[in-house]
Amino acid sequence: MYDMIIVGGGPSGLTAALYAGRAELKALMIEKAFHGGQMVTTNEVENYPGIIETTGPELAGIMYEQAIRFGTEVKFEEVIKIEDEGDIKKVVTASNMYEAKTILLSMGAKPRKLGLPNEEALAGKGVSYCAICDGGFYKDKTVAVVGGGDTALEDALYLARLAKKVYLIHRRDSFRANKHLQTRVAQSSVEVIWNSGVTKLNAEETLKSIEITNLIENTTQEIPVDGVFIAVGNIPVTELVKGLVDLNEQGYIMTDENCKTNKSGIFAIGDIRQKKLRQIITAAADGAIGVYEAEQYLVEHE
Structure with a gap:
């Protein structure tokens, strides 16, 4: 019987593992693939406090070493079922069943992709899914943002402060974003390309240009860019807990601030979980908060 099982080994799970170990809880972290989550797909990290510059895999390695240093157990297995039996929670993998008094869900979210042939190969080499994470690498360069929601417009406005030129590519003739953001974009230097989608990523070792297809006229054009930021939404990894905990309309787990x-x-x-900013540092903060709250729960239920 564990005090805590952490499901997922991204930055939130690794931070939770560290805090649980230091609190001398009997804790287990289960990760289906590799520690670090989406962080390991980031080539450069410049906005994590205390570390001037590193890579995603390097930071993930440091976090992992810290996590296991204080005794948190780690298993690399895929969780296939979670059961809540009141005071006892059960986590089932393909080969084992574990029991715990508390569970921290940290399976993360994955960016929705365009589905282009070389999109994954160019991740971190001109293709990005996070303007706040990677925008600093494109100072005085030409970039494009794909999408029409709040995130896409916010990304375009953010990048307009850094980049030489910003294109905003949207499949429709109007945005889904809130009116204030639309007004700000209209008043900015961002060039909007309507009724169009990115249909090809042209690259050598890194991205060189994108092919854009007008979906009404069925015409194409090639635009030289140094980077493309894809902001067409994220997919929370919550299939495992549908029916177990409350989810919002987008599929994110609903929680309070704790x-x-x-x-x-x-x-x-x-x-x-449902939140506004998804960054390594905010995930890590959640890991610390989650363990603290779980400790309080354990004390109250002894």
Whole structure:
């Protein structure tokens, strides 16, 4: 019987593992693939406090070493089922079943992709899904943002402060974003390309240009860019907990500010929960908060 099981080994899960170990809780972190989550797909990290510059894999490695240093157990298995039996929670993998008093859900979210042939190969080499994370690498360069919601417009405005030229490419003839953002974009230097989608990524070792197809006229044009930021939404990894905890319309786990779900003893941390900003540092903060709240739960239920 564990005090806590952490499901997922991204920055929130790794931070939770560290805090749980230091609190001398009997804790287990289960990760299906590799520690670090989306962080390991980031070539350069410049906005994590205390570390001037590093790579995603390097930071993930440091976090992992810290996590296991204080005794948190780690298993690399895929969780296929989670059961809530009141005071006892069960986590089932393909080969084992584990029991715990509390669970921290930290399976994260994955960016929705365009589905282009070389899109994954160019991630971190001109293709990005996070303007705040990677925008600094494109100072005085030419970039494009793909999307029409709040995130896409916010990304375009943010990048306009850094880049030489920003294109905003949207599949329709109007935005879905809030009116204030639309007004700001209209008053900015951002060039909007309507009724169009990116249909090809042209690259050598890194991205060189994008092919854009007008979806009404069925015409194409090639635009030289140094980077393209894809902001067409994220997909929370919550299939495992549908019916177990409350989700919002987008599929994110609903919590209060202390990472508590609607189920007693079950907490959600990191990108998997409903929140505004999804960054390494905010995920790490959730990990610390989640463990603190789980500790309080354990004390109250002894």
